[in-house]
Structures are given as C-alpha cells and as structure tokens.
Amino acid sequence: xxxxxxxxxxxxxxxxxxxxxxxxxxxxxxxxxxxxxxxxxxxxxxxxxxxxxxxxxxxxxxxxxxxxxxxxxxxxxxxxxxxxxxxxxxxxxxxxxxxxxxxxxxxxxxxxxxxxxxxxxxxxxxxxxxxxxxxxxxxxxxxxxxxxxxxxxxxxxxxxxxxxxxxxxxxxxxxxxxxxxxxxxxxxxxxxxxxxxxxxxxxxxxxxxxxxxxxxxxxxxxxxxxxxxxxxxxxxxxxxxxxxxxxxxxxxxxxxxxxxxxxxxxxxxxxxxxxxxxxxxxxxxxxxxxxxxxxxxxxxxxxxxxxxxxxxxxxxxxxxxxxxxxxxxxxxxxxxxxxxxxxxxxxxxxxxxxxxxxxxxxxxxxxxxxxxxxxxxxxxxxxxxxxxxxxxxxxxxxxxxxxxxxxxxxxxxxxxxx
Ligand code: FHN
Numbered sequence: 294x295x296x297x298x299x300x301x302x303x304x305x306x307x308x309x310x311x312x313x314x315x316x317x318x319x320x321x322x323x324x325x326x327x328x329x330x331x332x333x334x335x336x337x338x339x340x341x342x343x344x345x346x347x348x349x350x351x352x353x354x355x356x357x358x359x360x361x362x363x364x365x366x367x368x369x370x371x372x373x374x375x376x377x378x379x380x381x382x383x384x385x386x387x388x389x390x391x392x393x394x395x396x397x398x399x400x401x402x403x404x405x406x407x408x409x410x411x412x413x414x415x416x417x418x419x420x421x422x423x424x425x426x427x428x429x430x431x432x433x434x435x436x437x438x439x440x441x442x443x444x445x446x447x448x449x450x451x452x453x454x455x456x457x458x459x460x461x462x463x464x465x466x467x468x469x470x471x472x473x474x475x476x477x478x479x480x481x482x483x484x485x486x487x488x489x490x491x492x493x494x495x496x497x498x499x500x501x502x503x504x505x506x507x508x509x510x511x512x513x514x515x516x517x518x519x520x521x522x523x524x525x526x527x528x529x530x531x532x533x534x535x536x537x538x539x540x541x542x543x544x545x546x547x548x549x550x551x552x553x554x555x556x557x558x559x560x561x562x563x564x565x566x567x568x569x570x571x572x573x574x575x576x577x578x579x580x581x582x583x584x585x586x587x588x589x590x591x592x593x594x595x596x597x598x599x600x601x602x603x604x605x606x607x608x609x610x611x612x613x614x615x616x617x618x619x620x621x622x623x624x625x626x627x628x629x630x631x632x633x634x635x636x637x638x639x640x641x642x643x644x645x646x647x648x649x650x651x652x653x654x655x656x657x658x659x660x661x662x663x664x665x666x667x668x669x670x671x672x673x674x675x676x677x678x679x680x681x682x683x684x685x686x687x688x689x690x691x692x693x694x695x696x697x698x699x700x701x702x703x704x705x706x707x708x709x710x711x
Pocket of ligand 1: 325326477478530551558
C-alpha cells in the first residue's frame with residue numbers, strides 16, 4: 294500500500310460527503326460568483342459584510358442533517374473567490390469575526406461535525422478577488438478583469454502567495470485534525486508552481502500528515518509519477534466520469550464527483566431546481582460502481598440555514614442509506630459487466646445489484662450461474678430464490694452466456710439491492 298492509498302483508505306470507504314458553500318454571497322442570493330459575474334465594487338460588496346450576522350447559523354444542526362443523510366465527511370468553504378474568510382484569520386480584516394456575526398464560523402463547524410463523528414474538510418480558494426496582490430486585469434476569474442485601470446495597477450504576487458500560504462497554515466494549525474484540504478481552482482497559467490504548490494503541500498503535510506488533498510492545485514494526478522502537489526484524489530465537477538478515473542496505466546485512482554443539489558453552489562433563492570432523492574441516490578450508486586465518491590453540495594441561506602428543499606432530499610437519502618448503506622460504504626467497482634437494468638457495486642465477495650430500470654418479466658444476472666450462494670433484499674433481508682429460467686439454455690448462446698433470475702419478493706421498479 295503506497296502513501297496515497299494509506300491516506301485515502303477511509304475516503305474510499307466512506308464514499309459520501311457534504312459540500313457546503315456559505316459566505317457573504319448568500320445575502321444577494323444569486324450564487325457564489327455574484328461579485329464576479331455582476332462586477333460588483335468592493336464598496337457594494339462591503340454592504341453585505343456590514344450586515345452578515347449568521348443569526349441562525351447552528352453547525353450542530355448541519356452536522357446532524359449530514360449524519361442522518363449518511364454523509365461521512367464534510368467540506369466547508371473557509372474562503373471562496375470573494376476572499377471573505379469564515380475563520381478568524383490574523384492576516385486579514387475581511388473575516389466573519391469582524392462582521393455582526395462576530396464568530397469564528399469554521400471553529401464551530403469543525404467542532405460540530407467532529408462531535409457527530411464526521412470527517413472534516415476545508416475548502417480554500419486560491420483565487421482571491423479581494424486581495425490587492427491577486428492579478429485582476431485580464432484574469433478570467435476576476436471581477437475587474439475588464440477594468441482598464443486595473444491593467445496598470447502594480448501587484449506583488451509573491452506577497453499574495455505569502456498571504457495564501459499563511460492562511461492555509463492558520464487553517465491547518467488552529468482547528469485540530471483536518472481530514473481534507475479542498476483547493477479551488479487552477480486555470481490557464483495560474484497553476485502548479487505559480488502557487489508555489491510544492492512548498493505549500495510540503496507545509497500542509499508537515500502539519501497534518503494524514504490529510505488528503507484534491508487535485509486542483511494543478512499537475513497531473515494520473516501520471517506515472519505525479520507532481521508532489523498533484524493531490525490524492527481527482528475532483529470532477531457536476532459530472533460522473535463515464536469510466537471512473539484511472540491513471541495512465543489504467544489503474545483506478547481515488548476520485549470524487551462534486552455535485553450541487555440544485556443548480557448553484559452558493560445560495561440562490563430563485564433556484565428551485567432541486568434534484569430528487571432518486572437522482573441523488575442513482576448518482577451515488579453510479580459513482581461507487583466506478584470506484585468514486587459523491588460530494589453533495591448544499592448552499593445555506595444568508596442567516597445560516599439549509600433550505601427545506603435540501604433537508605427533504607437529505608432526509609430521503611438518509612432513509613435509503615439506512616436500509617442500503619452496506620451497498621455503498623466500503624464498496625467499489627465490480628468486474629462484472631454493467632447490467633442493462635442498473636449497476637453493480639461490490640465489497641469482497643458480496644455483490645450488490647442496484648435495479649434502476651426494469652422491463653417486463655424478471656431481471657437477469659448474466660455470468661452468475663452457479664456462482665451465487667444466496668440472495669437477499671437489502672432493505673428487509675427477504676430471501677430471493679435463485680432460478681435458472683427455462684429459456685436460459687435456449688437463449689444462452691445469444692444472450693452472452695448463461696444467466697439466472699431471482700424470484701421471491703417483488704423487486705420494486707427502482708433502486709433496490711440484493
Ligand atoms: O468557481 C468555483 C465554484 O464557485 C464552486 O466553488 C466549484 C465547486 O467545485 N468550484 C469552482 C468551479 O469549478
């Protein structure tokens with residue numbers, strides 16, 4: 294087992310996490326890019342700073358919701374691209390402790406989620422629209438990129454890197470054990486050593502030797518010899534990669550799909566396009582069937598509360614996980630070909646069949662004749678009888694080999710496992 298495998302063992306076991314995007318942008322409620330998209334001035338954005346009170350923020354409630362949903366780890370935005378810090382950084386005044394909230398919101402998050410036995414991750418944006426030494430003009434990820442005045446503004450990018458590295462050190466020194474460092478994001482030439490990424494990762498690992506880091510500092514995590522800063526897991530976003538994620542030698546590497554519950558990461562009051570629990574569960578099964586994780590995002594509102602739509606989906610997800618979690622936790626890809634009616638996940642010699650869509654008649658399990666000792670419905674333990682249907686022989690040559698069917702409890706027409 295190499296160092297990355299040792300570090301990510303718990304991550305591959307736990308499979309399901311909660312992503313939380315929360316900050317000043319939750320007040321305009323038009324998504325976390327609102328300052329960039331609307332080219333807001335700092336003065337305008339500071340009106341949100343002056344009123345941000347986190348009056349209904351109770352991370353114990355968030356943590357209980359995550360636990361009930363079966364989410365085993367969480368990742369909170371400690372600083373997004375707008376540069377606003379939810380933690381009591383000594384390196385800036387642009388922080389929650391200087392707002393009417395007057396609290397270290399990260400401290401409370403870490404304590405509350407740890408108390409529920411949930412692994413703690415911190416998201417940190419290397420992009421910073423607020424810092425005077427972060428490049429603006431021409432930078433595609435900056436509010437004033439089209440501002441001619443910004444073109445001639447002298448910046449000291451090394452001073453920004455000292456700030457950025459210093460804040461990461463604060464986060465990994467002052468809040469106890471941190472399990473995930475989730476950086477966001479490299480782009481164009483702003484990648485890798487532009488962030489002094491090797492120095493940054495060495496510092497991180499010197500403080501938190503067991504931490505896992507995403508791959509968004511840059512480099513190529515799939516390479517034969519990835520850069521030291523290439524990360525411990527690949528982080529596809531809003532997609533589930535068709536074949537999972539493998540390295541250049543075809544070996545599966547840790548990956549996690551981060552997906553929004555509606556269409557926005559940060560709170561967007563107009564966005565009622567929430568995914569159903571069924572869509573979320575299918576996405577989770579899809580990820581695990583390809584050796585991946587799902588990081589499901591919620592965007593709390595300006596006061597610090599998760600929307601009732603989010604909580605409804607999380608509750609339904611949790612009930613499914615309560616009955617079927619054995620087919621997710623500690624599971625991964627099966628060598629069996631993907632069945633036409635759904636997905637397989639597997640843990641050792643236990644095969645879990647997730648029935649997504651079924652046509653008429655029984656569902657077939659190809660290539661398993663004589664290989665199944667027993668079959669049970671996962672939700673209630675009901676025995677399913679293994680049968681070789683009369684047509685099996687007749688069709689075996691045209692169906693890709695021998696197959697069996699399961700009889701017994703009427704399999705629901707979706708989302709069940711045996
Ligand atoms: O720009 C961010 C975005 O706001 C959000 O935080 C996502 C989450 O993975 N990451 C970046 C877009 O890739």
